[in-house]
Amino acid sequence: MTVKFTKDHEWVKLDGEGIAVIGITEYAQHALGDLVFIELPKVGTTYSKGAHFAVVESVKTAAEVYTPVTGEVVEVNEALETDFDLLKSETDGWIAKFSMTNVDELKGLMDEAAYQDYLKTVE
């Protein structure tokens, strides 16, 4: 399964027919530090590309999570509310699933190699 990355340190996986699964990268989690709260979106809400749909709160700060695709939230990972460590999991660490209205929006995102190169420029 292809994973794409944003400059804001979200990752996106395509899951079947037009479904985008979104989480935040290890880099983002490390930068935030100890997490204390996650504000999840509501299923059925539609967000435009670039809008913030979740907030991850650490002891230090609150970070908004942006969707790189336009679409409707079809599922949220409620298990995260009680287990922040789950975010680290490659399979279970997703925050929300979106039904995309335009699959082409994924094209502008970075692949794994490009993201790793990008990280070198932000550190």
Place this chain on the structure above:
Amino acid sequence: MKTTPLHQSHLDLSAKMGEFAGYDMPLYYDLGVLKEHEWVRDHAGLFDVSHMGQIAIKGKGMQDLLQRLTPSSFEKLGVNRTKYTVLINDQNGIIDDLMVTKAGDDDFHMVINAGCKDKDIAWIKSNLTPDHEFTYFEDWALIALQGPEAEAVMRDVLGIDLSDVPYMGLWFQDYTMFVSRLGYTGEDGFEISVPNDKAEELWTKLLSDSRVKPIGLAARDSLRLEMGYCLYGHDIDATTTPLEADLGWVMRKDAKDSLPTPTRKRVGIVLTDKGVAREGSIVKSKDGKEIGVLTSGGFSPSLKQSIGQTYLPLGYAAPETEINVDVRGRLIPAKVQSMPFLKPRTKNAGK
């Protein structure tokens, strides 16, 4: 940016550095904020607080001078004892909060906030008479060791037995090291003042003990917030009177009587639902009126809840009053709670 004599030590420890009051200071080290906070509550944490100002005033009529500068009484303060108080201006606004230690009848030492140094010193100097001698110990460092194991560490590492020093008491040696039993965490602990050129040696020595970890300013903030202590420039400033700030306990009667009756009061709040409310969040009454703004706020690692401070009109200031806090447009239920949020464990606490 200004630095403390321990700046290189922080860099060597790979601290995450950030600006505070014009100084490049450690925000957190490798443990991270949450674990640093817990370490201080369980063991002993080492803080560089050398950015704070250390000053002294000597001379005749010190009682009168201190009673002009602060609303406190110094009549009963014993030698080698410290008192928490505030400097107030002519409008009864708080210029700074500070610790005043009586080193002798005519000799008082003070520790003032880093961000207030210039204005405090100017204000104090403008109140001095030719009988007073003012000293700014610019070349002295301040290191805090805080936590239940602090006394044992001081004994085992430095060979200093502080078991007889009471809370707010002072111990010193040859005028090269001053140790005060106080702090900003609610734990037992000490603030150690040494000349700059002795700071690194002391820091390294104390850190060599496995019970001691370096703690950054971020955990210092969450530790003090749990105790309901004020952070100057946030919870108190020149627009707040000591009575509004609920600091009436530091005031002598005549000073208290001369202040206007407050219409608002600094209170603690705790979120009763999930979420984190930080400084700047709007506090609303249950019927939707804006009644205050959080002056401090954040997640309490000890309580696992979001806590904060705000000024509320007296009608809303009673403990258990239900309110909401607006966090990014979401109204989170909260209630007023008396402070400290957590029982202090300072020496003699509760006695």
